[in-house]
Amino acid sequence: MAKPPLSMTPTGWFQVAWSDEIAVGAVHRMKYFGQEMIAWRADSGQLTVMNAYCEHLGAHLGFGGSVVGEVLQCPFHGWQWNQQGRNVCIPYEDRPNRGRRITTYPVVERNSSVYIWHDIDGREPFFDAPDVFASFEDGSSEADYYPQQRLFEQGHEMHPQYVLENGVDFAHFKYVHGTPINPIFTRHDFDEPVSYVDFTITFEGDDGQRIEDVSSGVEAINGGLGIAVTKSWGMIDNRTISAITPVDDCTSDVRFMVYIGRTPGKETERAAARAEEFGLEVIRQFRQDIHIWAHQRYSDPPALAQSEYQGFTAIRQWALQFYPDGKGGSAAALKAAEAR
Template identity: 85%
Template sequence: MAKPPLSMKPTGWFQVAWSDEIAVGDVRTMKYFDQEMVAWRAESGRLTVMNAYCEHLGAHLGFGGTVKGEVLQCPFHGWQWNQQGRNVCIPYEDRPNRGRRITTYPVVERNESIYIWHDILGREPFFEAPDIFADFGDGKTAADYYPQQRLFRDSLEMHPQYVLENGVDFAHFKYVHNTPIVPKFTRHDFDDPVSYVDFTITFEGDDGQRIEDVGSGVEAINGGLGIAVTKSWGMVDNRTISAITPVDESTSDVRFMVYIGRPERDVRDPARAEAKAAEFGAEVIRQFSQDIHIWSHQRYSDPPALASSELEGFTAIRKWAMKFYPDGKGGSAADLAARREAMS
């Protein structure tokens, strides 16, 4: 991939793990946004994500650090750090070091996932991470679906914005996913940090049918650049979550999840119904993998050579995406620092 002229440190909610990957007492190492981090789960079940290095002498807390009740203990000298990143105990001193603090990140667990809030300006979250069930307002819960099926691809050369732009790219469905006709978008709402895109689509039939006669489609909710959730209607009941998280200045981790709805009535052969659901979920994941193959070799085209029918959607989503870059222009952290220096 040609490195995009976009910052790999956008603001928003981003997935760093699945909830079931970090049990009580676990300490997990990770790297995102060019920062070494650790995630650890306290005895109470509360999860903390913080920068990885002890403020004492710089030991990496992910290599030998241990959870002691509600704190994380450094493997080097036993200093203990709480869920706010503050030192609460130096075992060979009477008082902790109140002057130093490890950077921690706001965390939510939702969609069986762990999301952190990232903002290089240190602002508090100004929108919610989308919920795959509650945010569609139809009363459905995880109990109405088979277990979540997952895809994980690490350190791919791609930018999160590519995935979000895919959401308004109606033409690619026919040529990448072999839909019989090009879908029709019925909603583009990019007024707020959480945006909405709806479109009519079918994966069956032939190119002789009219889009007006199609009785199926997709509703999508985009929570910034990091998380998108979708709900399908008029076809096999499925919901998906895509989550793209920058690792460093050129790569991102990709996670994709799909839920397949359980039958509303009892079926004669539950095992066969579950197997069919697993097959359909695997097909949804396969189609997403087709997109990944393109994104990971893509060049960011700016300005793009858009067809007239593409202009409205791509213009709207690129303008919306600028909300999540601290300089409002998509520039890198270095660009932002240079502008601040020039203004001072």
């Protein structure tokens, strides 16, 4: 993939694990944004994500580090670090080293996932990570759905913004996913860091039908560049969560989750099996997108058709706020292309 002219250190909430990967007392290793990181869960259940190296002599705390109550103990010399990354005990000294601190990250656990707030300028979170149920304000909960089905693929040469731009790309549905007609977008709301995109779509019928006769669609909520949640209506009830997290200057990890709704009074083994099959089909369709994104060149300015300008201009302008230099994508170039 041609390296995109987009920063791989954007600001926002990004998934680094699933909650059930980190049991009480566990230390979980990972690498994101070019940093070796660990996540550990204290006896109280509190989860901490921090950079991986002990500030004493640089031992990697993910290789032999141990949870002791509410602190993490280094395997090298027994130094203990609290949930704020501060040294609270040197076992062979009378007092801790109060001058050194391991970088920690704001953490939320939502959607059965672990999200960290990443901002290279050290700012506090200025928007919330969306919830695949509560954010749609329809009274739904995880209990209304079959267990979450997951996809996890590592090391793809792709940028999180590619995935978000898919949300305004009406033309790809017919050619990538085989929809009989192009969907129609009914909402583009990019006024805040959390944005909203709704569209009418069908996967059934033929190309002779009219979009006005379609009674199904998707509502999407984008929590910055890192998380998108969707709700489908008028078709098999499903919710999805996509989370793309940069690993280094070229690659990202991809996580995708789907929930299929239960039908009250029809909780049979056959219904559960069909729900699993449909979930796998949703994941298959997402893999179709990944195959494109992972080999894509970021086109700036893109050669857009007239009907595409509004959506792509809006989302690329919206995305600028998440880049350290405010220049993550050239919206000016996009507008110049439109003028031509």
